[in-house]
Amino acid sequence: MDLESLQRAQLLSCWLALAGLAAYGGFRLVANRRSLPRPDPAGSLAAFALALVFRLAFSPWAVIHENAHGYEFLRSAFSLDGFFYHGAAFYAVQHPFARLLGERPETVFGVNLLLSAACAPLLLGLARRLRLPRAAGWTAAVAWSAWPAAVRSAGSECFFPLAVLSLLLALQTWLDAWERRGRFDFVAAGLAAALAVQARPELVLLPASLALAWLARPGWTRALRTVGPYLGLLAFAALAAAWAVFRLRLLSEEGLPSPVRLGLARAGAALFSPGHILVNPAWSPPAVATLALLGLAALALARWRLAVFLAGSYLLLLLPVVGVGSGLASDLRLQQSAAPFALLLAGAGLAWIADRMGTRWRFAGRALLLAAVAAGTLLLAGKAGTEFAPQLEYRFLADETPKLPPDCRLVVADRFMAGGKVSAEFPTFWLKRPEVTEAGRLVERGLDVEECLLYYRGLACASFLSGEDIPPGGVRPECRAIERRFRLEPLRLARLPGLSDADFLRLPAEVTIGFYRLGPRPPEPPLTKTGSAE
Incomplete structure (x- = not known):
């Protein structure tokens, strides 16, 4: 099969995954089981609205890729022509909207803006699935809402609003499946993972993150004795097959991607450089990095498996890209997939501090700490619109x-x-x-x-x-x-x-x-x- 046929097969697999997830979401709304943490529609709507306001106010509403690649991605989203090197999911999602609303950049920017804002309530939901305190989820959602790197990618032609959304969706459906242990739940998890790996090349590491999440859940050995996990694996293999063949074909022709060739030594050094966006005070509030380290220490003592999952997933998705060294434009984009895990760790750190204040001051302490994080992030949000x-x-x-x-x-x-x-x-x-x-x-x-x-x-x-x-x-x-x-x-x-x-x-x-x-x-x-x- 030639590359063109493989690309068309990837588009079809993405559309099938989207259709399957939409059907599953409708089914879950009708037949909601009480065994999982109850959803908070008001909180989810508030988180989405907050993220949307920041994006409407500060997103650049312009192409952000260097070297003229942004126009190439827009053209491919309109026509489905071109080379889908980074994956077909972006084009599969954007093309129907372009056909419906008009083949103009504003259509792509608007869809990306909504996708990026939708990540905030998904962070709330993921925190609930992980049994983190409510304040932890809100800390992650608020920090994501105003984080300049995320706001800058919204309202642009960037792939990462969809990449982060599909990553969070894959994690949430995966955790849901292990608790419900229903066959359809595992199939939905497989569909979400198949969509996510086709959103960005570095999400090929998503299965490793899912494995860490799996080990962090109780009762996973019993679930392996049911047919559900194997149906989910089959769904993933079927819809990711064309993508896997495509990536292997590129690997045989071009060799390892340049980030992989850089090696761990350079990536490790980059962790302590300004190129690491989450520890760069010019683009991320220092409080977030400090709280993340504190949250990691607190979870390591109380729930070490969860600490391994969050910290391990962050490093898995960060190390391949943090040492690329292409410049600020690439750093702001490439490190977004890892950010949700650090933001959840920061939320755990904030909740730990508030818990030390005692029962009387716990609520007020959480509110004040969350307000401080929001203020620090808000001070930097305007940088998202910096025009180069x-x-x-x-x-x-x-x-x-x-x-x-x-x-x-x-x-x-x-x-x-x-x-x-x-x-x-x-x-x-x-x-x-x-x-x-x-x-x-x-x-x-x-x-x-x-x-x-x-x-x-x-x-x-x-x-x-x-x-x-x-x-x-x-x-x-x-x-x-x-x-x-x-x-x-x-x-x-x-x-x-x-x-x-x-x-x-x-x-x-x-x-x-x-x-x-x-x-x-x-x-x-x-x-x-x-x-x-x-």
Whole structure:
């Protein structure tokens, strides 16, 4: 089976998993059993509303991926074309909404915003399943609601709102299944796990986290003597088969992913660096990390299996990505899958402190401590909307692209430059004439100069690798080659500060981006016998 067929099979498996989980959720609402902790609809709604308010207020509502990848992901979500390297779940979830509500970035941003906000009530539910104090769940939910990394990914094209949601859903259905021991419960857990592993590549480690959660639950040996766990395993294997073959095919062709090749030594060192977002006071309140360590110590003494599950799951999902070193943009995204476990540990730490205050002051102590965590997180929430050069370029393109003459052909920078390490992608979904020509092909083959030609020189043309020298003018040579055949007449330009959030890319102090009208370059004057122009 070729890669294209494997990708289509992954889409189908994700849709089947979503349909199965929706049916299971409806069934559980109708036939709710009293053996599990009772849900708190008012609390869940309040947590969702709180997270939603922060995201509406501070999310960037723009692409946040560096190197123009954000436009590529949006295009694939609209068309289901392209290469689903990170997994098919994002496209399987976003595409139906794009078809229903319109193929525009705001649709994807809005769906992501809701998915990210929904993680807050799921954290409340997971805390109940783990028999943590109520204050622990609320601490995790409040911290997630205003954590800048999570708020920044909401209202964007990022994969992680869905990745974190599917991770929490898989954990919750898994824990439910071990308590109920019903066949359908285990099948639902298998469906949720199959969806989660297709949301992001690093969630391939989710089964290890599920195993830790399994060992932390009482009575798991008795459940193994029923048919339910094996039905769940079968459901997971059936829906994750295409994904597994796809990942193995990539592994055989490309080798180990770069985060894995970095090794534990670099990852361990990165745990104590600013690249570890949860301990970086610029992006996470110090109280959260302090409470998490305290919660780990408290649980290690009272419920060591739960401590192993939360701390082990955090390290499992953090170590492969914390040492990547691609820059702030990657750090803010990649470490989100691990964050829920640290936030639950922080909640356990807060509850432990409140319990030491005695019965009389316990409630007031929890309220004051939770308010302090909320205030510390709120002070940083505004950083989620920090605009770097990619977001500024997005604003320019969103405003100017729809105004372009509809009868003109657009010429763009080559898709790959600097040996494929600098990439360019144009958001054709804003064009009235959604077809573009790469500048390199235009220079080689030429086009009728009588046709209206527009050239976009964007951020990719001002992006240089860390080892490259930035030439005068701050434009890549690949983007200047077109000037040998055409005259560039400025049409709509903008100057942006060269703020990069990717360590491997450098920008000039000021970047000029914009659209140019291409005109014929006058012929060079003939040379005289002395070699000078006439």
